[in-house]
Amino acid sequence: MLATRALSLIGKRAISTSVCVRGGHGVAKVEDYALPNLSAEQKSLKEKEKGSWVALSNEEKIALYRISFKQSFAEMNQGSGEWKSVVGGIFFFIGFTGLVVLWQRKYVYGPVPHTFEEEYKEKELQRMLDMRMGPVQGFSAHWDYENKQWKK
Amino acid sequence: MCGNMFRAVFRLSASGARSLTRSRPCYSAPLASRCYSHGKVETDEEFDSRWVTYFSKPDLDAWELRKGMNTLIGYDLVPEPKILDSALRACRRLNDLASAIRILEAVKDKAGPHKDIYPYLIQELKPTLTELGISTPEELGIDKL
Numbered sequence: 001m002l003a004t005r006a007l008s009l010i011g012k013r014a015i016s017t018s019v020c021v022r023g024g025h026g027v028a029k030v031e032d033y034a035l036p037n038l039s040a041e042q043k044s045l046k047e048k049e050k051g052s053w054v055a056l057s058n059e060e061k062i063a064l065y066r067i068s069f070k071q072s073f074a075e076m077n078q079g080s081g082e083w084k085s086v087v088g089g090i091f092f093f094i095g096f097t098g099l100v101v102l103w104q105r106k107y108v109y110g111p112v113p114h115t116f117e118e119e120y121k122e123k124e125l126q127r128m129l130d131m132r133m134g135p136v137q138g139f140s141a142h143w144d145y146e147n148k149q150w151k152k
Numbered sequence: 153m154c155g156n157m158f159r160a161v162f163r164l165s166a167s168g169a170r171s172l173t174r175s176r177p178c179y180s181a182p183l184a185s186r187c188y189s190h191g192k193v194e195t196d197e198e199f200d201s202r203w204v205t206y207f208s209k210p211d212l213d214a215w216e217l218r219k220g221m222n223t224l225i226g227y228d229l230v231p232e233p234k235i236l237d238s239a240l241r242a243c244r245r246l247n248d249l250a251s252a253i254r255i256l257e258a259v260k261d262k263a264g265p266h267k268d269i270y271p272y273l274i275q276e277l278k279p280t281l282t283e284l285g286i287s288t289p290e291e292l293g294i295d296k297l
Contacts, residue, residue, distance in 0.1 A: 050247045053285030061249060062292050068250035072294040073257040 035067065042067055200232050207238035210245070217242050221255060230262045230269050233276035240277070244284050252286045257295070 038046065042063070048056065049064055056064070065072075114120060132140045144151045194202075206212075206220050221239060224231055231239075236259060243252040256274075263269035274281070274288060281288065289295040 049249055053244075053249055056249070056285065058287065058292055061253070061287055062294065065250045065253050065292070065294065068248075069254060072289070073261055074295055074297050077261075078297060 038067065200235055203231065203235045204238045207235070207242045209242075212242050212245065214246055214248065217246060217248070217251065221251075221258070225258050225262060230259055230266075230273070233273055236273065236277060237280050240280055240284060240286060243286075249286065252284070253289055253292070253294075256286075257289050260289070260295075 045060060045063060046067075048060070053061075115124075129140055129143050129145075134140050142151050143149075203220075203224060207217070209216070212220075217239070224235070224239075236255060239255055240252050243249070243255070259273060260270040280286075
């Protein structure tokens with residue numbers, strides 16, 4: 001209760017209980033809803049604001065704006081170059097993964113089965129043609145049995 | 153003529169571009185329109201005048217100004233110049249130039265890709281801006297980085 005009495009400088013309005021006056025933490029921070037502590041120069045500018053705004057110079061108007069708002073819309077909406085770092089990181093780790101895969105092939109995996117050998121493959125192909133695999137539209141359909149070659 | 157073209161509130165949803173040039177029929181009764189709820193549909197004119205009245209309250213306080221503006225900016229539309237005029241005058245009553253400039257920035261942002269809306273608003277608000285001495289963000293150079 002003492003804190004709320006002391007902070008009656010903020011205004012005649014009662015301090016709502018959602019604003020924790022003692023902590024800078026929480027969802028509704030008091031700094032977001034009240035003016036910051038003003039320097040003497042800013043205080044006199046605030047007084048001048050009560051008069052005609054035509055009398056204010058551009059610099060004074062900008063200064064008043066900055067008291068209330070940290071960033072302008074342009075500053076708030078500006079993009080960053082972060083995406084370049086992200087894409088670079090993606091490529092780097094894909095590359096690293098490639099190195100890991102190459103190392104695995106050399107040092108982890110054993111030899112491929114003998115069925116991959118050239119000579120074996122030739123025998124396999126001949127066997128497929130001999131038993132007429134896919135004779136209508138598939139494999140053997142493309143083999144010319146008379147001339148012993150692939151159909152053109 | 154130009155005023156008639158932009159009559160009523162600018163809807164920013166998918167049909168937005170079309171609605172800018174659409175001429176609005178006068179609503180006498182809402183029965184002809186397709187309602188998906190049982191409530192009466194508020195016309196654009198009623199919406200506008202409700203908001204003008206909100207900001208015209210003589211003893212509007214700073215919280216109510218912020219609340220009103222944040223709610224208005226939350227809608228899928230760019231407010232009519234008369235609503236903004238009322239809000240800017242409320243800023244004047246509250247001696248808050250920063251909020252007045254912020255309102256102009258916000259409506260420019262609301263217009264999004266429709267680049268012709270903001271110059272129209274400034275054109276309509278020029279007398280008020282000159283009278284109250286509110287500079288546009290462009291004049292102050294804060295629209296750029």
